[in-house]
Amino acid sequence: MKFTWLDFFITILVLLLISISDFLIVTILACIVKSLPIEYQGLFNVAIFCAVFLILLGGVYSRILRFISPPADAIFSSDDNSMQCIIWKQTVFAYEWTASILTYVTPVILRPTLFRLLGAKFGKGVLIAGKIVEPQMVEIGDYSFTGEMSLLMAHALMKETVVLKRIVIGNYVSVGAHAVIMPGVRIGDESIVATGALVSMGTVIPSGEVWGGIPARKIGNIDQSHVIPESAASA
Numbered sequence: 001m002k003f004t005w006l007d008f009f010i011t012i013l014v015l016l017l018i019s020i021s022d023f024l025i026v027t028i029l030a031c032i033v034k035s036l037p038i039e040y041q042g043l044f045n046v047a048i049f050c051a052v053f054l055i056l057l058g059g060v061y062s063r064i065l066r067f068i069s070p071p072a073d074a075i076f077s078s079d080d081n082s083m084q085c086i087i088w089k090q091t092v093f094a095y096e097w098t099a100s101i102l103t104y105v106t107p108v109i110l111r112p113t114l115f116r117l118l119g120a121k122f123g124k125g126v127l128i129a130g131k132i133v134e135p136q137m138v139e140i141g142d143y144s145f146t147g148e149m150s151l152l153m154a155h156a157l158m159k160e161t162v163v164l165k166r167i168v169i170g171n172y173v174s175v176g177a178h179a180v181i182m183p184g185v186r187i188g189d190e191s192i193v194a195t196g197a198l199v200s201m202g203t204v205i206p207s208g209e210v211w212g213g214i215p216a217r218k219i220g221n222i223d224q225s226h227v228i229p230e231s232a233a234s235a
């Protein structure tokens with residue numbers, strides 16, 4: 001992927017503006033910090049600076065980017081300097097410096113909130129134990145979950161071409177641990193993606209099926225054994 005002088009200029013300008021705003025906020029909050037015991041003041045200033053930095057870059061800046069260029073399926077060259085390409089590179093930069101770091105330090109119970117703030121559309125009771133790149137391009141229905149170390153990736157970079165496609169996951173879907181879901185994948189209600197599967201670009205998994213392997217293929221249909229463990233069923 002090629003970065004142009006404009007990418008560097010925008011990135012440095014954004015970092016500069018965010019850092020200046022951050023210093024101003026820390027200065028304003030200094031009167032509160034001063035009321036704390038002296039030995040904690042430095043620690044609080046650093047904590048406030050980091051928190052505000054993450055909010056401004058991951059929350060405010062990524063929202064501005066989504067406002068300028070709403071997330072949509074697209075294919076473009078990584079060095080064409082189009083608005084869409086510049087915005088995509090900035091979105092990746094904002095993501096890498098915020099969500100990418102925060103994903104693994106945020107408790108699983110709070111991860112859906114983190115990804116919602118970054119633009120993901122989730123239904124009720126969604127559980128995210130893995131990673132989502134481009135959360136603004138991901139929709140997950142009610143009570144679905146993604147397993148430990150799974151990866152939902154709505155972009156694919158091939159030579160100089162960037163493919164961006166929405167990932168849509170239905171209700172009660174299980175995405176196994178270490179599974180990789182590529183751009184444009186659609187998974188129907190109640191289906192299961194097996195542990196370690198690679199669901200390649202544009203694959204459509206119908207409702208009620210089990211898919212696994214590399215690349216993922218249908219390996220079965222959902223039956224009671226996938227819903228109720230044998231021991232519980234026979235009890």
Ligand SMILES: CC(C)(COP(=O)(O)OP(=O)(O)OC[C@H]1O[C@@H](n2cnc3c(N)ncnc32)[C@H](O)[C@@H]1OP(=O)(O)O)[C@@H](O)C(=O)NCCC(=O)NCCS
Nearest residue numbers: 146147148175176177192193194195196210212213219226
């Ligand atoms: C796919 C899955 C649902 C299969 O469960 P199951 O039906 O009890 O599995 P079985 O052991 O009876 O195997 C059924 C078939 O699927 C195949 N299979 C099982 N797990 C597979 C996997 N991870 N990848 C590819 N094929 C798999 C088996 O080889 C078998 O094939 P065969 O009929 O040709 O011999 C389960 O293995 C799985 O991956 N669940 C996801 C769990 C998870 O990761 N949760 C998130 C973390 S908590």
